[in-house]
Amino acid sequence: MNKTIITVVGKDTVGIIAKTCTFLAEHNINILDISQTIVQGYFNMMMIVDMNNASEKFGEIAEKLEKLGEEIGVIIKCQQEDIFNSMHRI
């Protein structure tokens, strides 16, 4: 199964997780893992998700998430997990 990593970084505000998760549910994307911290008012979240049954193509989802991030005032990135596995696992 190809996993996707979604990172959300930016100034903390109400509803970041809610809005992101609602978007994912609407697009049939399953969340497998969430970790989140707040350091000095900065929100930092990483999600591992399964996009294999997503309602749209990867590129379109990534673009929409980026836009959603702009609306909330955070940066949302969507990347295939392989880039991190390649770099950090032998």
Next chain:
Amino acid sequence: MINMFEVNETNEMIEKENLDVRTITMGISLLDCIDSDINKVCDNIYKKITGKAKNLVKVGEEISREYGIPIVNKRISVTPISLIGAASCESIDDYVKIAKTLDKAAKEVGVNLLGGFSALVSKGMTPKEELLIRSIPKALAETERVCSSVNVGSTKTGINMDAVRLMGEIIKETAELTKDNDCAGCMKLVVFCNAPDDNPFMAGAFHGVTEADCVINVGVSGPGVVKTALEKVRGKNFEELCETIKKTAFKVTRVGQLVAREASKALDVPFGIVDLSLAPTPAIGDSVADILCEIGLEYAGAPGTTAALALLNDQVKKGGVMASSYVGGLSGAFIPVSEDQGMINAVTAGALTLEKLEAMTCVCSVGLDMIAIPGDTKATSISGIIADEMAIGMVNQKTTAVRLIPALGKDVGDVVEFGGLFGYAPVMPVNKFSCDDFINRKGRIPAPIHSFKN
């Protein structure tokens, strides 16, 4: 499972430290395009390139989006055109016609540079190879994206001094024909010793005759990542310094390997090699010279520069080799002047000279690269510089190259603007003493002895 720390580290490298994949280069053999009719050859070449590479740019962009890693350039290298045109080209204009076809094909598939307007003449030149070399100035002046290279020597064959002499004149002529454009033709012309068959980096890329019909080669980069990693080990001993470079090079190269594998799969073209290079750009924080400063030099060019660069180059290779299943190309630190803000600063400060750069090329990848010299430098002096650099490659069994830009109408202290990835370069002084009688001798320098290594 991947954790947040690792994800953030990777993304910081990409966002703040200019980590990118510098190029995906598709090598395409044109050997099956040969014909005795020049129009047929051009037709075959255009069809083959636009057929093989039609999805190259699209696939590159898709991979870039999926993994969130910039892939800066998508490029093509082809079989040396001296071989492809030998049966049909009777004049300079015939070869220029092929160059224009290559340019048109490059534009059609959307790649920004195409390499392989080349001749391999390390021992001798056939009349057709000489004709191709003589057509280079016109070909580069009349095309936009075509790059040219000439291999004039190797460890096994020695140095073809007739070709070295000719290249001095060709570089001057290329500058002359493109003088309205800051002598830009010379940026697309490289003279090599021991040129590799699988180099993905321009302007020296060509698809060697030992290669398969079509392959994907990838060039990685990441001077900014190495520099940032080294900031954390200031004042530490050499062991820690070297380990840090190795680990960073490993991580950078793994990204290149991933991109190469994915591109190869998506395009259904075999994966060739990953070129482990530290390739700088004029962007701030993307400089090899800055790494040398971080290692402990005030400026690149200060005493100790050659040792620091030797260390850097070696650790990059040691770290990178394990990260990729096939390594090739030029693999090492590049030290172009105009494409590296730290190098430009060093030249401007008076810390870095042509002679020191020459010494640096003994221990790192490639050679005297993107250096602007006074426009009135004699052709024989350029040939002399080429001969010196080729001798370093020949004796040390490594690839060396020369890419000089005679800045017509400009002198030491002036600045030449190239724009974009090519940056700008202060004109550097060249030793004024003559080497005419040396360069004007005919023939070649014999291959060096391979024992008694002293």
